[in-house]
Amino acid sequence: xxxxxxxxxxxxxWRARYEDEVTDVLEQHRVSYATWFDLARGAFDxxxxxxxxxxxxxxxxxxxxxxxxxxxAFIAFVVAGIGxxxxxxxxxxxxxxxAHAAIGLGYYAVIVGAVVxxxxxxxxxxxIAAIIARQAFSGGRRDLLALLVVPxxxxxxxxxxxxxxxxxxxxxxxxxxxxxxxxxxxxxxxxAAAVSLAVVRTDxxxxxxxxxxxxxxxxxxxxxxxxxxxxVWGAGLHSAAPSSFALDGGVLTSYAYVTFLRxxxxxxxxxxxxxxxxxxxPGATPTEPENAAR
Amino acid sequence: MPGSFNDLGRFSGPGLLILxxxxxxxxxxxxxxxxxxxxxxxxxxxxxxxxxxxxxEQRGWIEPLPPEERRRPYRLTGAGEAVLRQQLESMNxxxxxxxxxxxxxxx
Numbered sequence: 001x002x003x004x005x006x007x008x009x010x011x012x013x014w015r016a017r018y019e020d021e022v023t024d025v026l027e028q029h030r031v032s033y034a035t036w037f038d039l040a041r042g043a044f045d046x047x048x049x050x051x052x053x054x055x056x057x058x059x060x061x062x063x064x065x066x067x068x069x070x071x072x073a074f075i076a077f078v079v080a081g082i083g084x085x086x087x088x089x090x091x092x093x094x095x096x097x098x099a100h101a102a103i104g105l106g107y108y109a110v111i112v113g114a115v116v117x118x119x120x121x122x123x124x125x126x127x128i129a130a131i132i133a134r135q136a137f138s139g140g141r142r143d144l145l146a147l148l149v150v151p152x153x154x155x156x157x158x159x160x161x162x163x164x165x166x167x168x169x170x171x172x173x174x175x176x177x178x179x180x181x182x183x184x185x186x187x188x189x190x191x192a193a194a195v196s197l198a199v200v201r202t203d204x205x206x207x208x209x210x211x212x213x214x215x216x217x218x219x220x221x222x223x224x225x226x227x228x229x230x231x232v233w234g235a236g237l238h239s240a241a242p243s244s245f246a247l248d249g250g251v252l253t254s255y256a257y258v259t260f261l262r263x264x265x266x267x268x269x270x271x272x273x274x275x276x277x278x279x280x281x282p283g284a285t286p287t288e289p290e291n292a293a294r
Numbered sequence: 295m296p297g298s299f300n301d302l303g304r305f306s307g308p309g310l311l312i313l314x315x316x317x318x319x320x321x322x323x324x325x326x327x328x329x330x331x332x333x334x335x336x337x338x339x340x341x342x343x344x345x346x347x348x349x350x351e352q353r354g355w356i357e358p359l360p361p362e363e364r365r366r367p368y369r370l371t372g373a374g375e376a377v378l379r380q381q382l383e384s385m386n387x388x389x390x391x392x393x394x395x396x397x398x399x400x401x
Contacts, residue, residue, distance in 0.1 A: 035341075
């Protein structure tokens with residue numbers, strides 16, 4: 001491969017402005033491994049630079065909204081998953097999973113879906129997170145910095161709240177747990193909103209948004225698999241041990257069927273929201289060279 | 295967007311070398327690389343050179359001249375000259391301070 005072919009991996013706007021010059025330089029330059037590495041790093045840098053993305057088109061804006069929607073759906077999914085985990089805690093259900101294939105299959109589908117969704121969200125979010133951090137710290141964007149500190153601050157607040165409850169009493173009463181769970185829910189919503197707002201306010205080019213497209217689709221599919229797993233698990237459990245749904249094994253000692261229904265509803269809403277958002281964002285087209293920064 | 299020199303991040307070193315290279319007149323990319331290597335011993339690779347050039351150009355410290363075939367010369371602007379003087383003055387102060395302290399320690 002010729003070294004100049006690396007220039008194809010620069011953004012179109014950058015190539016329109018600099019490709020001829022750099023090609024000329026490369027023809028006179030003694031190329032080494034350092035040159036390859038340096039050009040590859042330069043391509044990465046150029047993709048992170050909003051000046052070479054130009055204005056994000058309508059397709060890019062739709063894709064950004066869809067990716068934010070998938071992220072928020074995933075957060076809702078995780079919260080619902082905590083409720084599902086509570087349902088599976090007691091030993092009786094663990095035994096039923098061994099004895100009844102449908103219950104075990106449903107449970108493992110939930111786990112596989114959750115892990116794949118998590119990996120996909122992380123993979124899709126990493127490039128975007130890198131750009132937000134870069135613009136927040138290097139670009140001196142205080143608005144982004146303020147939004148980025150919301151999730152860790154709220155996490156610390158939850159930990160402190162729990163620690164104070166534990167120190168004040170060896171057993172935490174029901175009112176304290178309700179308060180903590182209520183605060184956790186509010187903190188989760190506030191954190192998801194802060195991260196979403198940071199994504200909205202960051203200059204992201206279509207290429208970076210495009211990188212998160214497939215991870216968003218995979219995450220949505222994996223959430224769908226988990227949802228199916230929860231339904232199969234619940235149907236299996238209802239068939240094998242219907243009385244277990246009437247016990248107070250749910251969140252905050254609620255009836256298990258109440259928690260189960262809430263989990264299914266939240267997960268279903270999350271999957272539908274993610275699907276609708278992805279359906280409305282068919283794809284982002286790369287920015288044309290005429291949008292180049294001059 | 296003038297910005298500050300420190301905002302250039304990893305391109306602040308190459309940026310200073312490029313501004314210094316253009317201080318005696320316009321040069322195109324390859325000529326800058328050769329000149330920088332001659333006066334500083336720094337071998338600048340093309341990716342770094344153009345990463346720095348785009349940032350200097352964006353800040354209005356250098357400006358492109360009409361291309362000569364595929365080569366496009368760049369020249370220092372008034373703002374670029376002011377930034378270069380300021381950076382060199384700052385470095386000069388560091389050099390003088392260091393030398394004075396070394397001399398005092400050796401005395």
